[in-house]
Amino acid sequence: MSNLSVKLIYVRIDNRIECIEFDSNTSTEDLKETFRSAAEANPNDILKLYNFKGNLVSINNSLPVNISNEPYKLQVIVKNIVDYNNELRDLIDRIEHLEIQLNSLSSQRVEDLHLKVKHLCEKLENLDHLSFIGLFKDTRLYMVGNSINSKNSKNSDESKKQKIKNVNEKFKKFSMGKVNEETRKYLKSTSFDGWKFEDAELLVLLQQIFYDLDLVSNFSIKLENLQSYLIDIYSNYNDVPYHNFRHAFTVTQMIYSIICSIKLFDLVGPLEILALIIAGLSHDLDHDGFNNTFQINAQTHLAMIYNDNSPLEMYHCAVAFNILNKPESNIISALDKPSFKKLRDYVVQIILATDMASHNQIMTDFQKIVQEFDFKNSTHIKKLMIIIMKMSDISNECRPINVSSIWADNLMNEFFNQGDHEKLNGLPVTPMMDRESGITKSKSQIGFINFVLLPLAESLTKLFPVLRHVLIDPIKASLEYYKNLEAQEAK
Ligand SMILES: Nc1nc2c(ncn2[C@@H]2O[C@H](COP(=O)(O)O)[C@@H](O)[C@H]2O)c(=O)[nH]1
Numbered sequence: 001m002s003n004l005s006v007k008l009i010y011v012r013i014d015n016r017i018e019c020i021e022f023d024s025n026t027s028t029e030d031l032k033e034t035f036r037s038a039a040e041a042n043p044n045d046i047l048k049l050y051n052f053k054g055n056l057v058s059i060n061n062s063l064p065v066n067i068s069n070e071p072y073k074l075q076v077i078v079k080n081i082v083d084y085n086n087e088l089r090d091l092i093d094r095i096e097h098l099e100i101q102l103n104s105l106s107s108q109r110v111e112d113l114h115l116k117v118k119h120l121c122e123k124l125e126n127l128d129h130l131s132f133i134g135l136f137k138d139t140r141l142y143m144v145g146n147s148i149n150s151k152n153s154k155n156s157d158e159s160k161k162q163k164i165k166n167v168n169e170k171f172k173k174f175s176m177g178k179v180n181e182e183t184r185k186y187l188k189s190t191s192f193d194g195w196k197f198e199d200a201e202l203l204v205l206l207q208q209i210f211y212d213l214d215l216v217s218n219f220s221i222k223l224e225n226l227q228s229y230l231i232d233i234y235s236n237y238n239d240v241p242y243h244n245f246r247h248a249f250t251v252t253q254m255i256y257s258i259i260c261s262i263k264l265f266d267l268v269g270p271l272e273i274l275a276l277i278i279a280g281l282s283h284d285l286d287h288d289g290f291n292n293t294f295q296i297n298a299q300t301h302l303a304m305i306y307n308d309n310s311p312l313e314m315y316h317c318a319v320a321f322n323i324l325n326k327p328e329s330n331i332i333s334a335l336d337k338p339s340f341k342k343l344r345d346y347v348v349q350i351i352l353a354t355d356m357a358s359h360n361q362i363m364t365d366f367q368k369i370v371q372e373f374d375f376k377n378s379t380h381i382k383k384l385m386i387i388i389m390k391m392s393d394i395s396n397e398c399r400p401i402n403v404s405s406i407w408a409d410n411l412m413n414e415f416f417n418q419g420d421h422e423k424l425n426g427l428p429v430t431p432m433m434d435r436e437s438g439i440t441k442s443k444s445q446i447g448f449i450n451f452v453l454l455p456l457a458e459s460l461t462k463l464f465p466v467l468r469h470v471l472i473d474p475i476k477a478s479l480e481y482y483k484n485l486e487a488q489e490a491k
């Protein structure tokens with residue numbers, strides 16, 4: 001080998017720097033093997049190489065040389081996670097089988113085990129390296145410029161259909177029983193833990209909310225239409241880490257909890273209550289896990305059809321009314337034309353207001369009216385409905401830390417997944433979404449609580465002091481938790 005053709009490159013693997021030597025005759029396979037040995041990686045592991053600017057680069061003999069102060073970064077994606085996941089799925093199947101055999105859900109040990117496995121499985125599915133190789137996610141729209149309807153895998157479509165079918169069957173079966181008083185009461189609480197329930201159970205609880213708010217009687221909703229509507233809502237959320245059906249459930253449950261805490265049904269009419277519940281359920285329909293900034297920068301189909309104006313929220317509204325348009329899922333068929341128009345206006349305005357780009361304006365508007373709030377003023381009422389929706393949308397940190405912490409992890413996973421795709425597509429990377437920017441969960445939550453969540457909760461509490469105990473106190477507890485965590489991380 002002539003010395004002139006020898007290349008030396010420096011690579012950071014975890015916290016150590018390795019120097020790799022190769023030449024222009026070294027094949028890509030051999031070079032990858034050298035990287036693999038340097039990283040002590042297994043043959044099936046995936047290697048990701050980033051240059052000093054943080055861009056992903058391919059490993060081949062034309063890699064530019066660098067200096068030791070500006071090393072490449074090598075990341076190893078452990079493959080065995082797939083096997084773990086299969087094992088976990090098997091385990092879930094076996095536990096479900098066992099449950100059927102026991103013919104009772106009351107065995108606490110089986111239930112606990114089932115929950116633990118489910119949570120672990122969810123965590124594994126959301127690991128960032130899985131998001132990169134796209135093993136578990138429906139990656140539609142992930143490719144820049146793709147149409148919203150293009151899906152990457154027939155198999156994932158089939159398994160989604162099967163999952164919906166199973167959940168639908170269980171939902172109908174569970175619906176034959178009654179939700180007990182204790183659960184109905186718990187459902188009204190802001191400390192409700194949705195992670196304890198499976199999807200079909202969440203649907204039963206949503207159905208219960210429609211009954212307990214008298215929406216079924218006030219709007220003559222047929223049970224079969226309500227069930228078909230709820231299943232359509234369920235089916236139109238994607239398996240993304242954060243903006244999924246559970247998020248829609250959690251937000252709707254918080255809306256319900258606030259309605260009950262402030263007895264909103266005594267202050268506004270049933271149409272306003274119905275609009276809030278429909279908006280909560282629909283506000284992130286068919287979210288693909290990428291925010292508006294990504295949609296606009298990547299010039300996705302959504303950004304194109306909505307001209308960069310709140311593309312996601314516009315689309316969620318469109319999907320919401322598409323579902324309501326289906327005769328079998330139309331839960332608002334009893335409304336006359338003026339009432340339909342009013343409900344539609346409420347739902348659209350409430351969903352559009354969840355675009356965080358409008359947050360400051362909405363806060364300013366509400367703070368102006370809060371001192372002289374008039375429950376007979378329709379503009380005031382609409383602004384209040386918007387604030388209740390926004391409060392519920394970002395309210396994870398109002399819940400106990402064991403509940404909210406999973407949400408914060410899921411949100412960070414979704415953010416980092418977006419950051420990875422931004423890098424891969426040469427788009428501007430939002431620092432908060434860059435896994436290499438040093439942002440931590442504690443930092444992210446402290447900032448969000450101080451600058452967004454707490455001011456919003458304080459505004460709503462000014463109008464309804466009863467909320468101090470159920471919103472402000474737990475938010476402050478979460479803030480303390482994250483401050484302690486940050487202090488520990490700094491040590
Ligand atoms: N850093 C955090 N950001 C949060 C949290 N909860 C919500 N959010 C942000 O707000 C929007 C809400 O709108 P959505 O309709 O998209 O759900 C969400 O996308 C996040 O950007 C939080 O706890 N921490």
Ligand SMILES: [Zn+2]
Nearest residue numbers: 247283284393
């Ligand atoms: Zn949301």
